[in-house]
Amino acid sequence: MIQKLLFFCGLLGLDAVSTKDPTAAPPFQTVDIVLDCLYVGDDPKGSPGAFGGSLSKDLALLVLRNVSVRDDGSLGEATDYVVPQENAGSSPRIVFEASALLVSIPHAESLLHTDCNREEVNCEISPYNSQQHGKGLCPASWFIGTLRLSSGISIALLLRGPHCSSAQEKPDAILHPKLRIPVSKKGTVLTTVEFQSSSCNTSLRTRLGGLVILDCQFALAPSSLLSSLEWKRQHRGSGRSLFRYQAGSTGPIAEPKVHVDLAQLLGNGNASLHLQGVSVGDEGTYICLVSTPLHQIQHIIQLQVVEPPRVRVIPAHVSFERDVTTTLTCNIAGYYPLDVSVSWTQKTAEDEAEITLSSARFSSHQRSQDGTYGITSYLSISSATVQAPATYSCHVSHVALEEPISVRAYLKASEKTRLEGLVGGILATVIFVVVLFIVLRMKRTVKPKAEELLRGSE
Structure with missing residues (x-):
């Protein structure tokens, strides 16, 4: 299988071949998705903190190999991604190469086109310390990658790293200077995506009385099985379980207003919670907990109830x-x-x-x-x-x-005020007419007397 990486956003603008059937579903193509990340781990040299040590943050790179995405004809030609050589004077980045052959990567198209869509991605990789570990596996050889897109998408990837026994079987194995686990000849940490979970809405607003769906999806490698699914709600310091399904049980335990489709849960990993008849009391933080016998991934969704006045x-x-x-x-x-x-x-x-x-x-x-x-x-x-x-x-x-x-x-x-105004206007008009009549009459009376005086003087 050819590994490909899309380097230039300009390739996205290429037109699809005109001879293709416009109604046909776009074919799939495998690409590499490269994300700038931070590796967040315990710093044994740091000052003691709340958990006995401080956290260190190192620059990291997550290379998701063999990611299957739909190609609508705009992907164009892409080339294999080559891990760059670090400059001698710069701090080396921790490069995680993660194979996506066993588990599909959700929202791959959004991750692939983030730069072109001017969308920000926050990526953190941390050691995953499960309560139980398989034989021969180092606790630090499991990692959790958390991706948060500015559009509200949240993705969690559980990465299985190399076995500790590799270093014992090969004395000449190269160990990473910080992680102390075997690395490839290129100095990268080779991992495999074993478990992924995602949600397309880290925060939601909903009106009173309606139906809201809190999205939670997951996928497991063929070697893993679903152990349990639980939805919890927390608000103002108190919390309770809303829904719980345990593998092998007779059925789920759920509160009256919530529902999870078991057929979709077991069939395609759709663990979304349906909340009916939303009330003010349903506001809060919802947590989707998907568990296998060894691991657990959670997603947090903030639900805000709003009602206009x-x-x-x-x-x-x-x-x-x-x-x-x-x-x-x-x-x-x-x-x-x-x-x-x-x-x-x-x-x-x-x-x-x-x-x-x-x-x-x-x-x-x-x-x-x-x-x-x-x-x-x-x-x-x-x-x-x-x-x-x-x-x-x-x-x-x-x-x-x-x-x-x-x-x-x-x-x-008011009618009274307008009537008073009308009467006042009429009175003013009458008074004006009367005064004008008197003035004109006085003028007529004065004029003949003036003529008689003039005759008498002659």
């Missing part, structure tokens, strides 16, 4: 009475979690933009039986400070909202 302003339409103070009420209810932001704005015909008001009053938070919260905001307005028409808006921001909710109340002059 319902907002209503009372009254929605206000007839403004003279010399009367009116109170607008903004009811915000049914939201979770607690933090919510409420503000008021005003806009009259004379305002070019909305004006933020700071005179609002608030009630204390109230909690409903379903665990959601509510609060009420009050805004008092008076004819002494504002003239109708005007618009008042209650703006509410919450983590469950993509953008704030704005609910408006419209202020208009």
Whole structure:
């Protein structure tokens, strides 16, 4: 089998061969995936810590060999990956070569294209010390690789390293200066992926009352068998087991709202937890524990319950009475979690933009039986400070909202006020007409008298 590595992102843009059937499933191709990692292990020379020693961190490289990925025609030509020679003056990296022939690597396409997709990968490799070890195996010859992608994907790889007996059988075997286990002629640690587990969501948000699926997948080498699966939930210092399946038992033990499909669990390693009728009390940290007789891998998923607020302003339409103070009420209810932001704005015909008001009053938070919260905001307005028409808006921001909710109340002059204004306008018009009539009549009376005076003078 040819081992290949994709070196350049530009190769991803190559078009597929036009003669291929566009409806056919893409074929598989084997490639090498190379990831920059940190090796985190105990430092015997370090100062004593909580567990009797400090941790050391060394630069490492994880080379996943023979990874099968779908080729849609964009992979192009790739070359074998060659472990580079370290510079004499630089600190040597610990290179782990991991064969993926026995266990498939999950989310391989995402790992392969991380650089091109500008996705960050956090990779750590640590010694795995299981409670039981097979005969002839060093405790330090098992390693756990943890990969976390910025998109939320989490992958754990259990790597089986070389046997301790190799050094005894071959006195000339080269030992790694730090790990003290045999290495290849290239100075790399040869390992095999024996057990992998993954989750495509390390954190989830869900609404009340719905169904949420907490993803957990795994695959084992043919020599390993599933021993047990357990789902746990932890929240605010307390925890409990939600689901447990033990190989050889009559059936799983599960709480009422949770479900794991046993056929998929035993058939293709789908250990996902289905949680129905989500409530506020279901929020917390969920742990998927997949175990074999010798090893255990866990995944942690943070589940956050969010519910957007319902907002209503009372009254929605206000007839403004003279010399009367009116109170607008903004009811915000049914939201979770607690933090919510409420503000008021005003806009009259004379305002070019909305004006933020700071005179609002608030009630204390109230909690409903379903665990959601509510609060009420009050805004008092008076004819002494504002003239109708005007618009008042209650703006509410919450983590469950993509953008704030704005609910408006419209202020208009009352019928009495408008009638008084109409009567006042009519009276003003009548008075104007009367005054104009009197002025014109006076002018007519004055003009003949002036003409008679002029004749008499002649």
